[in-house]
Every structure is written in structure tokens, then in C-alpha cells.
Amino acid sequence: MSIDVKAAEASPVRKYLPLVGVAIIVLYCLAPFYWMVVSAFRRPLDQFDNSLIPAPFSLDNLQAVFGEGVGFGRALLNSLIVAGVTTVLTLIVGLVAAYTLARLEFRFKNVVLAIIITTSMFPGISLVIPLLKLFIDIKWINTYQAMIVPSLSFALPLAVWTLTTFFRQMPRELEQAAMVDGCTPAQAFYKVILPLAAPGVFTTAIITFIAAWNEFLIALSMVNKSSIQTANVAISKFQGSSGFDQPFGTQMAAGVVVTIPLVIAVLIFQRRIVAGLTAGGVK
Amino acid sequence: MSASALPAKTGKVKRQTTFDEGTGKLAALLLSPTLLVLALVVVYPIISALRESLYTSGTQVDADGFVVEGSQFVGLDNFTAIFSGETGERFWNAFYNTTFFTVTCVALETVLGVAMALVMHKAFKGRGIVRASILVPWAIPTVVSALLWKWIFQADGIANALLGQQILWSTEGWQSVLSVIVADTWKTAPFIGLLVLAGLQTIPEDVYEAAKVDGANPWQTFVRITLPLVKPALLVAVLFRILDTLRIFDLPFVLVGANKNSVETLSMLAYDEASRTRYGPASAYATILFLYVAVVAYAFVKLLGADILGDRVQKKSKNGKNGKNGKNGRKQDRDTSLDGAVTTSMAGSASGGGGVG
Numbered sequence: 001m002s003i004d005v006k007a008a009e010a011s012p013v014r015k016y017l018p019l020v021g022v023a024i025i026v027l028y029c030l031a032p033f034y035w036m037v038v039s040a041f042r043r044p045l046d047q048f049d050n051s052l053i054p055a056p057f058s059l060d061n062l063q064a065v066f067g068e069g070v071g072f073g074r075a076l077l078n079s080l081i082v083a084g085v086t087t088v089l090t091l092i093v094g095l096v097a098a099y100t101l102a103r104l105e106f107r108f109k110n111v112v113l114a115i116i117i118t119t120s121m122f123p124g125i126s127l128v129i130p131l132l133k134l135f136i137d138i139k140w141i142n143t144y145q146a147m148i149v150p151s152l153s154f155a156l157p158l159a160v161w162t163l164t165t166f167f168r169q170m171p172r173e174l175e176q177a178a179m180v181d182g183c184t185p186a187q188a189f190y191k192v193i194l195p196l197a198a199p200g201v202f203t204t205a206i207i208t209f210i211a212a213w214n215e216f217l218i219a220l221s222m223v224n225k226s227s228i229q230t231a232n233v234a235i236s237k238f239q240g241s242s243g244f245d246q247p248f249g250t251q252m253a254a255g256v257v258v259t260i261p262l263v264i265a266v267l268i269f270q271r272r273i274v275a276g277l278t279a280g281g282v283k
Numbered sequence: 284m285s286a287s288a289l290p291a292k293t294g295k296v297k298r299q300t301t302f303d304e305g306t307g308k309l310a311a312l313l314l315s316p317t318l319l320v321l322a323l324v325v326v327y328p329i330i331s332a333l334r335e336s337l338y339t340s341g342t343q344v345d346a347d348g349f350v351v352e353g354s355q356f357v358g359l360d361n362f363t364a365i366f367s368g369e370t371g372e373r374f375w376n377a378f379y380n381t382t383f384f385t386v387t388c389v390a391l392e393t394v395l396g397v398a399m400a401l402v403m404h405k406a407f408k409g410r411g412i413v414r415a416s417i418l419v420p421w422a423i424p425t426v427v428s429a430l431l432w433k434w435i436f437q438a439d440g441i442a443n444a445l446l447g448q449q450i451l452w453s454t455e456g457w458q459s460v461l462s463v464i465v466a467d468t469w470k471t472a473p474f475i476g477l478l479v480l481a482g483l484q485t486i487p488e489d490v491y492e493a494a495k496v497d498g499a500n501p502w503q504t505f506v507r508i509t510l511p512l513v514k515p516a517l518l519v520a521v522l523f524r525i526l527d528t529l530r531i532f533d534l535p536f537v538l539v540g541a542n543k544n545s546v547e548t549l550s551m552l553a554y555d556e557a558s559r560t561r562y563g564p565a566s567a568y569a570t571i572l573f574l575y576v577a578v579v580a581y582a583f584v585k586l587l588g589a590d591i592l593g594d595r596v597q598k599k600s601k602n603g604k605n606g607k608n609g610k611n612g613r614k615q616d617r618d619t620s621l622d623g624a625v626t627t628s629m630a631g632s633a634s635g636g637g638g639v640g
Contacts, residue, residue: 028418029473033423035441036431048437050444097317106310116317119325121523123530123576125550126569127324129557130331142617153324160317216425216533221479221557229541236537248434251555255427262422270415278481 043154098163166200203276396475429537
């Protein structure tokens with residue numbers, strides 16, 4: 001509100017300067033993305049055209065992405081399976097831990113919290129190499145679990161932290177009331193807390209899913225068969241059908257296909273995602 | 284003691300007592316799945332990498348490309364080999380690249396991010412649009428953004444068209460380094476902006492009014508008030524960005540390519556060795572990277588802890604007038620914002636990161 005007053009007092013330059021700044025930020029964030037979308041809708045012929053709008057609008061690149069022999073649909077499905085299962089497993093395991101950390105008082109709580117954050121800091125490559133050797137030994141290479149299990153190394157700490165912050169924001173009286181009415185702590189958790197925490201859980205699920213969907217190193221290392229690779233790996237290895245040295249048109253189209261669901265989710269749930277990302281920071 | 288029986292029993296006993304009593308065992312039980320998973324996917328690999336780095340096995344490979352039993356213990360040979368001769372050159376180059384990317388990218392991203400946050404904080408119109416567009420680079424998979432920038436930096440691409448130059452980006456040399464920096468900054472600077480914005484919004488307006496009454500100019504206000512108050516959140520965000528850039532993998536790997544001297548990072552080097560089934564040296568590289576990350580994290584946390592303390596003391600003496608519930612109130616603010624920042628930047632690192640892990 002006080003900003004309102006200030007804006008009214010200020011000179012036109014000061015009033016419009018922030019709006020110009022906002023325009024620059026939006027342009028900075030969206031221009032490269034826009035370029036990808038535009039490039040995806042050019043004809044393969046006009047691939048190197050630099051006009052801002054695809055002159056003859058074309059779906060050729062998109063068709064090429066889903067063309068036979070490319071197997072991109074399968075790759076998308078693989079990504080969906082890997083990211084989906086990772087998210088579900090993470091939530092099941094993480095919910096209990098997060099609730100415990102948010103509500104119970106015990107001696108090594110801060111140590112446990114510290115350990116959990118620390119695990120998310122380890123470089124992926126130093127986890128991937130030994131796991132790769134292990135998975136070769138137990139014949140897990142080219143399986144979904146070879147991608148899902150290592151993905152838990154970053155998804156789980158992330159989810160536990162976000163969920164802990166959400167649970168902390170919920171008043172303790174909720175469980176106490178439930179227990180006065182005769183619930184056990186476990187019942188209080190799943191009958192009262194869980195339904196009320198649903199928005200927070202949902203937010204955590206989105207963030208975890210996006211993180212798992214964007215994962216590359218694990219998927220690249222654990223799989224060498226194209227029928228089981230994820231969309232990210234598939235795109236990076238795209239040969240395309242147009243016969244170019246670098247099939248950029250098809251790659252851009254594939255990039256759009258991989259990204260659009262995420263962008264839509266971000267647009268719909270932006271408030272919620274920001275709340276999840278900055279939970280605790282904003283009151 | 285079966286896992287399912289215990290919580291039920293504890294629950295029944297605790298019905299009459301308060302919720303918080305005797306919870307050590309229960310907590311251990313409830314936390315065990317998470318800790319077990321993390322032990323399996325994080326602790327075991329780290330230890331096993333340490334062990335592996337003392338062995339060599341790369342030479343024995345059967346027809347299917349699988350490693351044959353019988354790796355040999357070579358002690359620290361893998362490590363000494365890293366620091367000498369041609370491998371030494373390659374290692375130091377990767378080490379330098381990793382460090383250079385980290386310093387440059389994080390510095391740029393922090394400055395840009397703070398600037399963005401200040402703009403967004405001032406502009407009360409269009410905040411929803413800004414927030415949504417800021418999340419777009421964050422949500423795009425790193426691989427896709429690497430390809431996207433590769434396309435922009437193409438020989439006849441839009442970057443050269445706009446610059447009126449014929450620069451061969453993403454091939455080798457300084458220009459490929461620059462292209463990686465540009466791409467990384469694009470993806471994460473807005474995200475730091477988002478974090479800092481969240482920090483800015485926790486600063487009460489009356490602090491600024493007091494500064495105005497005292498006759499502070501905008502720069503003084505920024506340096507003396509805004510910066511110290513968002514500092515805890517900002518420092519944690521910066522820490523996570525640093526750790527994230529130290530393990531950068533997908534961006535240079537896809538944008539420029541493997542085996543490119545000018546952008547090869549430690550993660551890429553270790554990956555390259557592993558993909559040739561030379562697990563011993565690969566583990567040695569990974570172990571060095573792990574130690575590097577650990578040292579940086581430790582040093583930073585030490586620094587951060589010291590800073591927060593010093594900052595707090597300073598503040599107490601400075602705005603003593605504001606301190607009705609001074610210490611505690613402010614301390615709590617700080618802690619929560621720190622929590623938030625940690626959560627946030629973890630999310631950022633998990634999705635935006637070079638090598639996620």
C-alpha cells in the first residue's frame with residue numbers, strides 16, 4: 001500500500017521505470033524460449049531463416065519428431081514413468097520423515113536435518129559411477145529402476161525439506177484437537193493433517209516431478225538402449241530425419257514437446273510453485 | 284520388533300500423554316526409511332567410490348563390454364596419475380574450467396538476480412506475469428536449454444545475426460566458454476531473483492520509512508538496509524548455486540560437447556572415463572570433485588556462520604531503537620528466511636543443476 005502512495009508521488013520516470021524493468025526481465029526470460037517455439041514451427045527448408053514469425057507456418061518438424069523410427073513417443077513415456085514413479089516414491093517416504101522432523105522433538109533432529117540437506121549437495125557423478133558398476137553387476141542396466149533409484153538421491157532431500165516447511169506452518173492444535181477426540185497420532189496425521197496439507201504435498205509433488213523430469217546424467221549413464229531412454233537423453237542424441245548435420249528444427253520441436261507441459265503446469269500453478277519454492281521465506 | 288507393530292503400540296501408550304513425550308524411538312523409526320534410502324543411494328556410492336578409486340579394472344572387458352572380475356588394488360596410483368603427465372594437464376584444465384564457471388556464473392547470476400528482485404519489488408503491476416515468466420527458464424530441462432542456446436549460437440544463428448558477427452560459438456575456445464556462461468546465467472539468474480524477492484518481501488516497510496526520515500539516499504538504503512536483511516537468504520542461495528555449478532555437467536556436455544578442452548569440467552571428465560569403463564580413474568576424479576565440493580561447502584558455511592553472527596551483533600547495536608522484541612523476533616525472521624532459502628535453492632539445484640545428484 002505504501003508503494004502505491006510512493007508511486008503516486010513519484011515523477012513519471014520513476015513511476016514507469018519499474019515497468020520498463022519488468023518488461024526487460026520478461027523479455028530476458030522468454031525471448032530464448034520464444035525462439036525455440038518459433039524455430040519448431042518453421043518448415044525444415046526455412047530452418048535458418050531469422051524472421052520473428054515463421055512465415056509459412058509448418059508442423060513438419062513436429063511430425064518428424066513423432067515420425068516412425070524416432071521413438072520419441074516412447075521416450076516421453078519413459079520420462080513419464082521415471083519421473084512419476086520417482087515422485088510417488090519420494091512422497092511416500094518423504095512425507096513420514098518430514099512430518100517427524102516438523103513435529104517431534106528429539107535429540108539429533110538438527111543433525112538429521114543437516115544430513116538430509118547435505119546429501120543433496122553431493123555431485124551426481126560421484127554417485128553415478130559406483131551405482132553404474134553395481135547395476136552392471138546386478139543386471140539393472142537398461143531398466144527403469146536403474147534410473148528411478150538414483151533419482152531419489154536428489155528428489156528425497158528436496159521433498160523432505162519442502163514438506164517439513166509446510167508442516168511447520170500448520171498449527172499444532174490441529175493434531176492435539178484430533179487426539180483429544182480420540183485419534184492416535186498416526187490417525188491424527190492421516191485423517192486431519194494429510195488432507196489439510198494436500199496443497200503443500202501437491203506443490204512438493206510438482207517440484208519433485210519437474211526436478212526428476214529434468215534429470216539427465218543418471219538417465220544418460222544407466223541406459224544405452226534407445227527403447228528405454230528418457231526424452232532428455234533422446235533429444236540430446238537426436239539424429240533427425242532431415243539429414244542435416246545438426247537437426248535443429250526437429251530438436252527444437254522435441255524441446256517444445258518436452259517443455260510445453262512443464263510451462264503449462266508452471267503457468268497454472270505459479271503461485272503455488274513460488275509458495276513451495278520460497279516456503280518459509282514469505283510470511 | 285516388527286516395523287508395523289511399533290508405531291501402533293507407541294501410539295496407544297501415548298494417547299493419554301502429550302504428543303511430544305518419549306519420541307526418540309518413534310522418530311528414529313519414522314525417519315529410518317528416508318535415512319535408509321539416502322544411505323543406499325548416497326552414502327554407499329560415496330564410500331564405494333572411495334574404495335573403487337584405489338583399484339584398477341578398466342583393462343579387463345569382455346566381449347559384451349562388461350567388466351570381468353579381478354580388479355587390482357593399485358593404492359593411490361589412480362590419484363598420482365591424475366596429477367602427472369598428460370592426464371595431469373587434462374585434469375588441471377577441467378579443474379580450472381569448473382572453478383572458472385563457478386566463480387563467473389555465480390557472480391553474474393547473483394548480481395543479475397538481485398537487480399531483478401529489486402525491480403520486481405518496486406513494480407507492483409505485472410508481478411504475476413513476471414513470476415510466471417521467471418519460472419519458465421527454471422522449468423525448461425537443462426538439456427533442452429542447452430540445445431536452445433546451441434541453436435541461438437549456431438553459425439548462421441540469431442546471435443550472430445543480431446551481433447552482425449560471424450562467431451563460431453559452441454565449437455572451442457573463449458566463445459564456447461562464453462556461450463555456456465550465457466546459457467547458465469539465463470537459466471538461473473531469474474531464479475535467484477525469485478529467492479531474493481521473497482527475502483525482500485519479509486522486510487517490514489517501516490524500516491525503509493525510518494531510513495527515509497533519517498535522510499538516507501537510495502544507495503545507502505540498499506547497502507545498509509536491504510542487503511544486510513536479505514543477506515542470509517542470499518548467502519544460502521549463493522552457496523547452493525556454487526555447489527550446483529561445481530558439478531555442472533549437462534549444459535557444457537550438450538551445448539558444446541564432450542572432449543572439448545575449453546569447457547570440459549570435472550564431472551564431464553569423470554563421466555568420460557566411466558564411459559570408457561575405466562572406473563578406477565573415473566572414481567578418482569569423482570572423489571576429487573566430491574572433496575572439492577565438500578571443502579567449498581565447509582568453507583562457505585564457516586564463512587556464512589561467522590557472517591550471520593557478526594551481522595546480528597552489528598544490527599543489535601545499530602537499530603537498538605527498533606528492538607522491543609529485538610533479538611528474538613529478528614532471529615526468528617532470519618531462521619525462517621534461511622529455511623525458505625534452503626528449500627528454494629535446493630529445488631533450484633535439483634532441477635537447474637548441471638549434474639543433478
